[in-house]
Amino acid sequence: MQSKSSRRSLFYRLCRAAVIGVVAGLGGLTACQHKLIYLPTAYEPGTVRSFELAGGQRLEFTTSQGKQTAWLQPAADGAAPEHVWIVCGGNASLALDFSFLHDETGLRGDAFVYFDYPGYGVCEGKPHPDRIRESLEALGPMITERCRLPVGALAERGLVFGHSLGAAVSLMAAEKYGIRRAVLIAPFTSTMEMTRVLFPVSLGWLVTHRFDNHRALADLMARGGHAWIFHGDSDTVIPTRMGRELAVESGAGVTFMEVKDAGHNDMLDRAWPDIEAAMKAARK
Structure with missing residues (x-):
């Protein structure tokens, strides 16, 4: 014993x-x-070439992560755009996956900037909220110069569009540039709260890649802004309740639509007429 x-x-x-x-x-x-x-990928051969042949341009700059490239679709008439859309995709998307927006919306007097995160597309480095923010800081002056806008004009002419992770990044861009209109598809509330979806317990205090859409959307509201939020009622990636919760918190500052029978990645197909209408309403 x-x-x-x-x-x-x-x-x-x-x-x-x-x-x-x-x-x-x-x-x-x-x-x-x-x-x-993050699920970074590179472009398929020919994707970039097709975009450039259609009049698209590269916006190249350097950050601590190395060489970065965003993509500009100028206004169709070549003049200074009426508005500039900053478009941010989800964690498994590339910026040019959304390049159809310029033609499909009919907003040909607007410029569209498709933003890839570090490590995505042809960008070097690894993504992190701080590094994404660094890229946005470097990108803003390039947009202003290339679109021939007055300094600070993005606050009035800028609009943001984001899906999933891109909703968080687009709100980050809105905060950086003072933009007050956002179209958000399937946003989460925060990466901290998303841990409850992925794990049996919350690991929010361990999350080092922090995106907080509660705070970012409240900041948009404080600037007198408005957001249009779309969320599928069958989303198995980001719970529908998260989009609804953000809308409830913001009250009249958010127009919310729960899309019947829509999942996470088919929102643009399921709700395109309403999303297109929201983009046009955001310009007013």
Whole structure:
């Protein structure tokens, strides 16, 4: 039979092993969250060439992550655009996946800027909220110059469009440039709260890639802004309640539509007439 001291020693060793296991597990979750949030890919051969042949332009700049490229579809008449849309895709999308917006909306007097995150498309580096924000800071002056706008004009002429993760990034762009109109497709409330969807318990305090749409949307409202939020009632990636919650928090500052039988990635097909109408309303 073991002595009391030996049993105590065994107990302490087991406790220590358990603590080490928990810490290692939490550390692993912290380290792998990058792979949970971002799914960067490169462009298929010919995609960029097709965009450029259609009149699209590169907006090239450098950040701490290396060379970055966003994409500009100028206004059709070549003049200074009536409005400038900054378009941000989801975590598994590329910016040019949304390049149809320029023609499909009929807003040919507007310019569209399709924004890739570090590590996506032809951009170097790795994505992180701070690095994405750094890219937006560098991109703004380029948009102003290339579109021949007065300094600070994005606050009045700018509009943002974002899907999923891109909804958070588009609100980041709106905050940076003072933009007051946003069209958001399937937004989450925050990456901290999304951990409750992915794991049995909230790991919000461990999340280092922090996007907070509660705060960002409140900031938009404080500037007298308005957002149009669309969310599918069959979304299995980001719960519909998150889009609804953001809308409730913002009251009359948000126009919310729950799209029947729509999931996460078919929103543009399921709700296109309403999304197009929202984009046109955002210009007024």
